[in-house]
Amino acid sequence: MKAVVCGAGIAGLTAAQCLARRGWEVAVLERAPAPRTQGYMIDFMGPGYDAAEAMGILPRLRELGYAIDEAGYYDETGRRRAVIRYDTFAKPVGGRLLSIMRPDLELALRESLPGDVELRFGAEVTAVSDGERSVRVGTADGTDYEADLLIGADGVHSTVRGLVFGPERRYVKYLGFHTAAFTFADPKVQPLVRDRFCLSDSTGAQLGCYGLRDGRVAVFAVHRTSNPRLPADRAAALQSEYGGLGWIAPRVLAACPPNDEMYYDQVAQIVMPRWSSGHVVLVGDAGYAVSLLAGMGASLGIGGAYVLAEQVARAASVPDALATYERLWRPVVTDKQESAHGSARWFLPRSRAELLLRRAALRLFRLPGLDRYLVRLLSGKQTALIQALASASPSLDDHSP
Ligand SMILES: Cc1cc2nc3c(=O)[nH]c(=O)nc-3n(C[C@H](O)[C@H](O)[C@H](O)COP(=O)(O)OP(=O)(O)OC[C@H]3O[C@@H](n4cnc5c(N)ncnc54)[C@H](O)[C@@H]3O)c2cc1C
Structure with missing residues (x-):
């Protein structure tokens, strides 16, 4: 059986690894000319963490990850006004949380691909034609693929979704924010933000910085705006x-x-x-982006791709597998999408009153018992789905990359 995966991001690489280790022939087509080097810090826990463990990449993720002690909120003079200790989040999940740059997460996934996976950069999917027995996938450079399954893992602005399920406007829910991320080197700023995540204690717009071990600073910015249109000059x-x-x-x-x-x-x-039609299925942000407000997109990208690949490898037929994937995975996604709406106000206060409320709430975080409740409020329900699937899976040792 053959699968084509559109997108060598977090979800696509996971699907490719899991299917290839189950004996599928896999081609991954990635539009970008080379692996991504720019990115942002990802807090990684929940179903994706469980899937990473089942895939055998957790030790590598720990090696590439960062031990962050705290996220502090700093005012315009550099004074810390509030703090979240990372162990507040780590404790309720039994320490199963890590922080890692997005390009490093992708690196670990690429390294784990079995050698027979065809991974092509500079290969943009531009055409999909689904037939009775198989699906044909065309790329911008004229190469054609025929497969039993096309996995659209091509992100929030998915081409596969547009070609098979209709225009983006039908499915996109704008949440009222723009976000930006980049890295830069500055020997004055880096020591100020090393080993801790520094966020501005501000309303309407928030800047977050983290000092990387190679001397760079990873920046993440988010601001409220009612206009979804992206600006022509982003720096301005x-x-x-x-x-x-x-x-x-x-x-x-x-x-x-x-x-x-x-x-x-x-x-x-x-x-x-629906996330599937005929021989085409969507996974990760392409099918169910939860947004950065949920702080779980990468985790759900890996988790969903793992569940999908497990079903495809086990089920009697591809349609059965796709139906089970939807049935098992949709409740997890819906919970996280709903929790993102609830966390918007905590994430970025609109007014001074909300800012003061957040400071007070962060003090409550330190009270025993309330920490669990607040973590649940912000990040949604825990799920043991992946652990259950992994423990019911045949051992993959013989197929290790
Ligand atoms: C600022 C920020 C902070 C975040 N923080 C967190 C966090 O703390 N924790 C967390 O879990 N998540 C976080 N997320 C979310 C997370 O990064 C995403 O949910 C995740 O990257 C989605 O992975 P994906 O593989 O589905 O899509 P993507 O990572 O978008 O990958 C899609 C890939 O498809 C490729 N592609 C697109 N079109 C085509 C085409 N036509 N042909 C071939 N290839 C194509 C793209 O080049 C890309 O490589 C954050 C997101 C942002 C923006």
């Missing part, structure tokens, strides 16, 4: 939105790279009534 937009934040913000903004070297997008969810 950041300057106008974040210019008044004080402390390290002026140095960060001065280092802002040009449009093509930074991540910039609207914050949105993808909500679809």
Whole structure:
């Protein structure tokens, strides 16, 4: 059996690894000319963590990850006004949480691919034609593939979704924020933000910085705007939105790279009534983006791709597998999409009153008993689905890459 995976991001690489280890022939087509090097820090826990463990990549993720002690909220003078200790989140999940840069997560997944997976960069999927017995996939350079299954793992602006399920506007739910991320080197800023995540204690726009071990600083920015349209000049937009934040913000903004070297997008969810049609299925942000407000997109990308591949490898037929994937995975996604709406106000207060409320709530976080409740409120329900699937799976030792 043969699968084509569109997108060598977190979800696509997971699906490719799991299916190839189950004996499928797999081709992964990635539009970008080379692996991504720019990115942002991801907090990684929940179903994706469980799937990473089942896939055998957890030790590598730990090696590439960062031990972050705290996320602090700093005012315009650089004074810390509130703090979240990472063990508040780690304790309720038994320490099963890690922080890792997105390109490093992808690196670990690429390294784990069996040698016979065809991984092509600079291969943009532009055409899909689903037939009775198989699906044909065309790329911009004219190469054609025929497969038993096409997995659309091509992100929130998915081409596969557009070609097979209809235009993006039908499925996208704009949440009222824009976000940006980039990395830069600055020997003055890096020591100030090393080993801790520093967030601005601000309303309407928030800047977050983390000092990487190679001397760079990873920046993540999010601001409220009712206009979903992306600005033509992103650096100028950041300057106008974040210019008044004080402390390290002026140095960060001065280092802002040009449009093509930074991540910039609207914050949105993808909500679809179905994730599959014929021989085509969507996974990760392409089918069910939960948004950065849920802080779980990468985890659900890996978790969903793992569940999908497990079903495809076990079921009597591909249609059966796709139906079971939807049935098992949809409740997990719906819970996280709903929790993202609830966390928007905590994430980025709209007014001074909300800011003060957040500071007070963060003090409550330290009270025993309340920490569990608040973590549940912010991140949704725990699920043991992946652990159950993994323990019921045949051993993969013989097929290890
Ligand atoms: C600022 C920020 C912070 C975040 N923090 C967290 C966090 O703390 N924890 C967490 O779990 N999640 C977090 N997320 C969410 C997480 O990064 C995403 O949910 C995750 O990357 C989605 O993975 P994916 O593989 O589905 O899609 P993507 O990572 O978007 O990968 C899609 C891939 O498909 C490729 N592609 C697109 N179109 C085509 C085409 N036509 N042909 C071939 N290839 C194509 C793209 O180039 C890309 O490589 C955050 C997101 C942002 C923006």
